[in-house]
Amino acid sequence: MDGTVAAAMPVIEVEALEKRYGEVHAVRGVSFSIPAGSCTGLLGPNGAGKTTIMRMIMALVQPTAGALRLFGKPPSALGRSMRERVGLVPQEDNLDPDLSVRQNLEVYGRYFGLPARTIAERVPRLLAFMQLAERGGAKVMQLSGGMKRRLTIARALIADPELIILDEPTTGLDPQARVLIWRRLLDLKREGKTLLLTTHYMDEAQRLSDRIIIIDGGRILDEGAPKDLIARHVRGHVVEVAKPLPRGFSEDGLERNDIGDAVLYYANDPAEVTRRLPADAAYLRREANLEDVFLRLTGHSLRQGE
Ligand SMILES: Nc1ncnc2c1ncn2[C@@H]1O[C@H](COP(=O)(O)OP(=O)(O)OP(=O)(O)O)[C@@H](O)[C@H]1O
Ligand SMILES: [Mg+2]
Helix, strand or coil: CHHHHHHHCCCEEEEEEEEEECCEEEEEEEEEEECCCCEEEEECCCCCCHHHHHHHHCCCCCCCEEEEEECCECHHHHCHHHHHHEEEECCCCCCCCCCEHHHHHHHHHHHCCCCHHHHHHHHHHHHHHCCCHHHCCCEHHHCCHHHHHHHHHHHHCCCCCCEEEEECCCCCCCHHHHHHHHHHHHHHHHCCCEEEEEECCHHHHHHHCCEEEEEECCEEEEEECHHHHHHHHCCCEEEEEECCCCCCCCCCCCEEEECCCEEEEEECCCHHHHCCCCCCCCEEEEECCHHHHHHHHHCCCCCCCC
């Protein structure tokens, strides 16, 4: 019976959490709970409050208001054990540039007070897991962006944490480097780790997360499984028609969203839109995705300026 209760206990519980930085109301009353063994994605544009939420969870920033529990306790009550149970991949890599790849992991292991034997066993395993085995002796400054990110993830895993918090694990990386990280994060999920990640890539959120929390302007707009969010807010298909719209095209009764140089039309059956278009009209037809959900909820794009 006790086991059932323990398994059902959320790893993170956040209630009416707020953070003000002077005039800036960065987080405006956010509540959510993260079940063990799940992957939750905080999806939102620049300045949404994602990093601030993570920093409050990690007790690196003091909340202005609200309650927060990690493994059922306030972070302050967890003390040092929290650092071992939670692995953090911060938004900015903070590796030691003067040390080698291997030394970065070893120093971190010693910081956690891991026995030398454990460090000696884990470091090569983590290097292999993150495909850095050949780079163990390299200096951090000799690594590519993707390798640095992988090393930061390996470092977060050194104490074998139950919860891994990743702030934009793949931002700025090329597609191949991103796919490699995604595979490893899915491996960690299969091992039963709890993952909380932030991203402004909707494909990343959709691929990795069991549940997505859409956040903008310090508030949660909605949360749910990717496919449920799509079903709730947009129809299944999108027909994108470039401007100027074809002459004689009737938009009557169609659900639309003007994105500047094109208009998006949402429909369960794309033919509801395409049959109204002249034969020579140029359009794109695709399935609806989380970007459409975000646009629908906020009226602006997830990735501003792109
Ligand atoms: N230390 C700070 N002092 C003052 N304002 C801050 C501080 N940290 C964050 N902010 C502000 O709080 C808001 C939320 O910032 P935060 O970094 O949490 O957003 P984010 O969602 O992580 O954005 P990004 O995708 O760009 O990383 C922004 O308006 C930001 O300027
Ligand atoms: Mg951030």
